[in-house]
Amino acid sequence: MSGFKHFALAGAGGIGIFVIEELLKAKAAGTVDRITILTRTGSAGREVLKKFASAGAIITAVDYADSSAITQALAGVDVVISTIAGVAFEVEMLVAEASAAAGAKLFVPAYYGLPAFGEKLKGWSASRQSLREKLRAMDLPYVLFSCGLWSDFIFTDSVWAPLTNLEIATGKVTIGGDGTQPFSMTARADVASFLVYALIQLPVAKLEYQSYQVEGDRTTCNELFSAYEEKTGKKLEITYRSISELETAIAANPSDIGAIVQHIYATGKGVIEPPDNALYPGWNPKPTIDFLD
Template identity: 40%
Template sequence: MSGLKNFALAGVGRIGTFIADELLNAKVAGTVDSVVVLTRDSTTDEAKRLSARGADVKAVPAYDDVAAVTAALKGADCVISTISGAATMLQPALATAAKEAGARLFVPSEWAGVSAGKTSGIHAPKAALLGHLDKIGLPYTLFWTGLAADFVWIPLLDLGLSTGKVIFGDDGNAPVSFTSRTDIGRYVVHALTAFPLEELAGKTFRIEGSRHSFNEIVRLYEAKHPGTKVEVQYTPLSELKSRIEANPYDVKSTLQHDWALGEWAVGNDDNGKWPEWKPAPVTDFF
């Protein structure tokens, strides 16, 4: 057992909601004592739902308001960040508040592909955070989970399978990891409560529900939906690189570039650390 009993979660968006629900399940089971949810708006339907389930929902003016966030985090053993997008630049302040509040472990907002060694563009905030955590002496745990199997099939990312048209980087043959957000929540909360603290601090967990290339995904989708034909287009790596050079914060081009290089094949090295974890295959979400 980790000895971590009191948790705080910053952000209840695309992944945070699922982790919050699993923490609250653990609270009902007696594994977790308290769950604090930080949000900038405690009046949303989601905030109210989590409060009704037993979360202590606390509104903070901003995640970089260190004094306010420190006060909200008092008593938390572990702080989990699920803030995303431009807000990830606020994570060093959140980590400082966690340290000042007495937290013993910090979980940065990763929930994606391999980020190690990336220091520019959309990856820069993650690298800056890890350097800051080392500087302030706050132990941390990373979770690399690949793409969200239950969410990623959207036109915004050129992955709208149901629209009949998708666009992949390079030749579409690079492997990619897929894990549903429900399964991510289950694994994360189990790891943070059941594994010894010394096996958490400084550890990167690599987990996946399944692994396929995007070309394989198209074939699996068409097999599950007989009579459906998905049009596939490919963007050369050279074009993606040019787009990123022109705009280092071009999220879609960066993702397509990294997917094409296999950097979102995180592996399943740590699936076996919880043998009872049986993640759903990506085909469940087509």
């Protein structure tokens, strides 16, 4: 076991909420002592945070521009988990600096994605690299978690669903390539349970400067959408975009998220290989089809 007992999380949003729920379960089970949630002042009144406070988390509203206040909020914390939105990368840098100043022992950068995605978005990849270099320079070890696309999020009512043209609620989806290439997906609750298990159960030497990849499910678009049609009785209108068409779209707009995601899985690069699932014996992630209805 790591011996880490006091956890802080910054950015209680899309995935952060699931991580907090897992930390609260661990607190109830006695393997975590304290959970501190950093949130922006304007977000502190949210109902979900009130619920977490009543379950035992400490909610700390912060102004991320005030580094000494963040450092103070993180005093005594063993592990700082960032689940801050990618667009607020500078804020994550400030949290990393404050974590080092507060004497945290481990930092978990916001990642939780698909390695190939970062490679395609060069600016994103460079910023993630600069954070890791900064953490090393500050002597604050980090651990990274990748998980593929979020299966409970990418096809449903989220900002990403329309961006990737995979929003099934519209009845119209777009598949990259011929839909036969497998790709990896994991639900946020399953990513969170793996992450919290690893941070508590693995020895420190297996956490510091390590990178883990988990895979909740591996399927193809063709398999998934036909399973959806069978399950719901609804017929999807599917558009196929060829790899060359996707490459033209990306060349025209290197930030075309939909084309990038479709190109990744169309070319077989959407697979987490090899998955580290066995690190958590008994981890039982949900299949993607469970989230489609």
